[in-house]
Amino acid sequence: MKKSEHLKVPLKIIPEPEPNTRTVFHLQGLFPAFKGQGDIDKVCGKCGFILIEGVGTGIEIRNIVIRCPKCKSYNELP
16 A cells, blocks of 8 residues: 555644653654554644554554654644
């Protein structure tokens, strides 16, 4: 499946977490935090930037926050 055919799932935007309360990924470039071979992309809930590319069905990444490198919003993976 082509990347453009991936299902896009927007993440929930949250306020910046308090220090030492959550695992937060601060990406340093315009690329996804994780890449896989699946057909689901998790995207920023504000700007749509792909934060996790190619998640497979049944694969869960949980309880982290990713700061979007494009718009600087905090996206929660519950």
